[in-house]
Amino acid sequence: MRVGLTGGIATGKSTVSRMLRNRGAAIVDADQVAREVVEPHTPGWRRIRERFGDQILLPDGFLDRKALRNVVFRDARARRDLNEILHPLIRERMMEKAEMLEKEKPERIIVFDIPLLYESGLTRWVRKVIVVYVPESVQIRRLMEREGIGEEEALRMIRAQIPIEEKKRMADCLIDNSGSLEETERQVDQLWKCLISESGFGPQ
Numbered sequence: 233m234r235v236g237l238t239g240g241i242a243t244g245k246s247t248v249s250r251m252l253r254n255r256g257a258a259i260v261d262a263d264q265v266a267r268e269v270v271e272p273h274t275p276g277w278r279r280i281r282e283r284f285g286d287q288i289l290l291p292d293g294f295l296d297r298k299a300l301r302n303v304v305f306r307d308a309r310a311r312r313d314l315n316e317i318l319h320p321l322i323r324e325r326m327m328e329k330a331e332m333l334e335k336e337k338p339e340r341i342i343v344f345d346i347p348l349l350y351e352s353g354l355t356r357w358v359r360k361v362i363v364v365y366v367p368e369s370v371q372i373r374r375l376m377e378r379e380g381i382g383e384e385e386a387l388r389m390i391r392a393q394i395p396i397e398e399k400k401r402m403a404d405c406l407i408d409n410s411g412s413l414e415e416t417e418r419q420v421d422q423l424w425k426c427l428i429s430e431s432g433f434g435p436q
Contacts, residue, residue, distance in 0.1 A: 233431040234330065234342045234357060238349035239364035240396040241389055242375040244409035244416070248364045249345045251420040258333045260326050262346040269321040270295050279317045284310070305389050319352060339433040350394050350402060359430075362423065363403035366410040368396055 237252070239245040253259050269276040272293040280300070281289065288300045304311040330342050344358055355361055366374070368390065375386040390396075400406060405426070407419050 233340075233359060233427070233433070234344060235427065236349045236355060236358035236361040237343050237345045237364070238347060238361065238399065239409075240366075240368075240371055240393055240399065241347070242371045242378060243364045243366045243396060244374075245345065245347065245364040247413070248362070248407050248409065248416065248420060249343065251417060252343055252424065255420070255424045257341050257343045257424075258337075259343050259345050260329045260333070262322060262326060262344070262348075265322050265325045265329070266318060269318065269325055276317060276321045280314070283313055283317065305385075305392055311392065323354070339431075341427055341431055341433065348393065350399060360404040360427075361402070362405045362407060363399045364407045364409050365396060365400050365403075366408070370410050371396060 237245060237249055239248075249259055249261070270280060271277060277295070280295065284300065284303060288296050288303065290296045300314070304314050326344065326346075330344070333340065333342055343362075344354070346352065346354060349355060349361065371390055372383060372386045375381070375389060376383060379386070405423055407416060407423065409416050
């Protein structure tokens with residue numbers, strides 16, 4: 233059984249992903265895969281270097297992700313170019329990982345942890361979509377605190393994605409992460425029981 237996990241920037245998706253992993257889910261993490269496909273001297277790395285130049289490289293040759301992010305959040309064309317390079321590579325690697333996990337243990341729940349699940353049109357991959365939600369005001373505050381940035385930059389980053397209220401409306405399952413960790417854990421417990429029941433696999 234494949235399900236999708238998404239949200240908005242600074243909604244706490246990684247926290248929920250970790251909770252699901254602790255309960256037995258197999259996680260295919262788009263962010264992790266995105267790092268793998270741009271390791272130095274890979275095809276993805278070479279194409280990004282050709283497009284954006286050496287200013288987005290660290291001294292050891294790895295991508296300076298913050299520098300690259302600063303470029304693409306300010307320039308819609310640059311963001312499209314980066315996505316055109318990365319998305320096919322990431323999708324191919326994610327499917328390879330999912331198929332390998334299913335071969336190892338067919339009776340398992342696989343969670344595709346994809347920040348831009350809706351934006352990338354990948355809902356066709358999964359039976360259900362879980363959205364991790366906080367109000368935009370909480371997103372802004374958390375992002376400012378996490379990144380040490382001002383409100384204007386935080387808003388620009390948030391609004392480069394589909395609004396979280398729209399994702400909330402599209403969700404099959406919703407985790408409201410605006411309260412305490414204990415409240416989120418309780419919601420994840422309930423969600424996990426539902427996923428187990430629907431999958432028919434029994435305890436993971």
